[in-house]
Amino acid sequence: MALSDRDKDISKPASILVIGGVVVDIYGRADSAERGDLSLANSYPGSVHIHAGGVARNIAENLGWLGLKVGFIGCFGQDDYTGLLTASLQDVNVDISLSKQSAIANDIYLGLFAADGQMINAVNQMRCVTEIDPAFLFRHLASVQQAKTLVVDGNLGTDALDYIAKNKGNALLAADMVSKTKAIRFAGILPAIDILKCTTAEAASLTGLPEDTPPDALCAALQYKGVDTILLSLGAEGFVLANAARDSVWIEPAPTQQISTSSGAGDGLLAGYIYGIETGMDSRKAGYFARDVAALTLAYDGAVNPYIKKLLDN
Numbered sequence: 001m002a003l004s005d006r007d008k009d010i011s012k013p014a015s016i017l018v019i020g021g022v023v024v025d026i027y028g029r030a031d032s033a034e035r036g037d038l039s040l041a042n043s044y045p046g047s048v049h050i051h052a053g054g055v056a057r058n059i060a061e062n063l064g065w066l067g068l069k070v071g072f073i074g075c076f077g078q079d080d081y082t083g084l085l086t087a088s089l090q091d092v093n094v095d096i097s098l099s100k101q102s103a104i105a106n107d108i109y110l111g112l113f114a115a116d117g118q119m120i121n122a123v124n125q126m127r128c129v130t131e132i133d134p135a136f137l138f139r140h141l142a143s144v145q146q147a148k149t150l151v152v153d154g155n156l157g158t159d160a161l162d163y164i165a166k167n168k169g170n171a172l173l174a175a176d177m178v179s180k181t182k183a184i185r186f187a188g189i190l191p192a193i194d195i196l197k198c199t200t201a202e203a204a205s206l207t208g209l210p211e212d213t214p215p216d217a218l219c220a221a222l223q224y225k226g227v228d229t230i231l232l233s234l235g236a237e238g239f240v241l242a243n244a245a246r247d248s249v250w251i252e253p254a255p256t257q258q259i260s261t262s263s264g265a266g267d268g269l270l271a272g273y274i275y276g277i278e279t280g281m282d283s284r285k286a287g288y289f290a291r292d293v294a295a296l297t298l299a300y301d302g303a304v305n306p307y308i309k310k311l312l313d314n
Contacts (some may be wrong), residue, residue: 014071014095016063016278017147019137019164020056021129021155021178022074022099023107024081025303027051027263030115046115050081051302052088053109055153055178055267061304062271062293064092066312068278071095071147073140075128077106088304098140102128111263117298119263129155134163145169149274154182165189172277176270177202191226195277197270198222199233215240216248229283231273231290233266241287251287254295264303269294272308 030044052061060072072094076082078101085106089096107129111122137144137160144150144164149172152164165173174195177183183202186193190206200218204211207221219230219242232240234250242248272293276286289311296305 014069014143015148016068016151016274017071017073017143017149018056018060018063018151019073019132019144019156019160020151020153020176021054021107021126022052022057022072022076022085023054023109023124023126024085025051025053025263026108026110027113027301028111029113029117032115049301050084052085053264053303054107055155055176056151057085057089058264058267058303059151059153059176059271059274060094061088061092062268062308063275064089064094065304065306065309066271066275067309068275069093071098071143073098073100073132073137073143075100075102075107075131077102077104077128079105081106098143100128100131100136102131104128113263126155130157132156132160134159137163137167141167145171147171149174149278151175151270151274154178154185156185158185158188161185161189165192168192174270174274176267177206180205190222193226194228195231195270195273196222196227196229197231197233197266197273199235199266203230203232215250216242219248231269231287233269238291239269239287241283243283247283249284249287251291254291264300265294265297267303268297268305268308 027049030046060070063070072089076085108125112120114120144167150168151174153176155178172194173192175193177198180201183205201211203218209221215232219232222230229243238252240248240250269290272290273286276289292311293308296308
């Protein structure tokens with residue numbers, strides 16, 4: 001079953017097609033404790049918030065806020081949160097008509113954060129996304145092959161990622177690893193990836209190197225395996241931007257007055273870089289734009305900050 005896309009002209013395919021996870025984000029944030037002071041099996045006063053989430057969905061929404069023509073293939077469940085999830089993309093003109101409607105409940109991400117916004121731990125329930133398999137993607141193969149840029153996340157299964165890599169044609173392929181555990185799903189398709197966003201832990205998982213390997217060495221190892229451009233997140237220290245020409249630059253984080261939660265910042269980073277490349281920026285300028293999107297995301301209580309569109313006025 002496909003979702004309808006209200007009042008949207010879908011006669012022309014989106015130039016950017018994002019494929020992957022869509023989830024309900026449930027965030028719990030302690031009021032006063034720092035991450036190092038928290039202990040297991042304890043309860044802390046704080047606040048709980050619910051947002052639309054999912055790495056691929058977050059990227060699609062970011063690109064929608066930035067005004068690009070975006071399509072999204074994900075799997076929406078059936079429960080009280082479905083309207084929140086579909087509206088989060090439709091309201092920024094992201095085409096969801098190729099997505100699937102599942103008979104089960106929506107996927108959920110449950111995150112616990114310290115008062116400083118840093119993640120303590122998380123649990124994810126990812127069942128709907130498994131329905132985005134090669135058989136489902138085959139039904140939308142024309143849209144996949146017509147896209148100028150494809151964006152995928154590690155919530156997809158290995159078989160789905162392999163299918164997309166083999167059938168992408170001339171499209172630019174960008175990928176977000178999502179987590180250290182899910183990063184290994186990309187091991188067989190690294191030569192097909194043009195833009196890879198990952199953390200040091202995810203890069204180590206893909207290369208077999210220790211996590212304390214210097215960032216430049218991690219990037220070099222990924223490039224040896226065929227990746228073109230790498231955005232290697234160093235958390236609070238910014239990120240390394242490396243391309244196939246072995247031109248790498250460490251981009252320090254933009255000043256951020258406060259951090260609401262760290263969730264979504266990496267998704268904003270990749271979305272900002274894709275926006276820069278799509279609109280004709282050179283790689284380094286796109287990197288600094290990506291940094292600014294990530295910084296605004298950190299300051300917002302949710303995985304996507306709608307105010308990133310103010311960056312377009314600069």
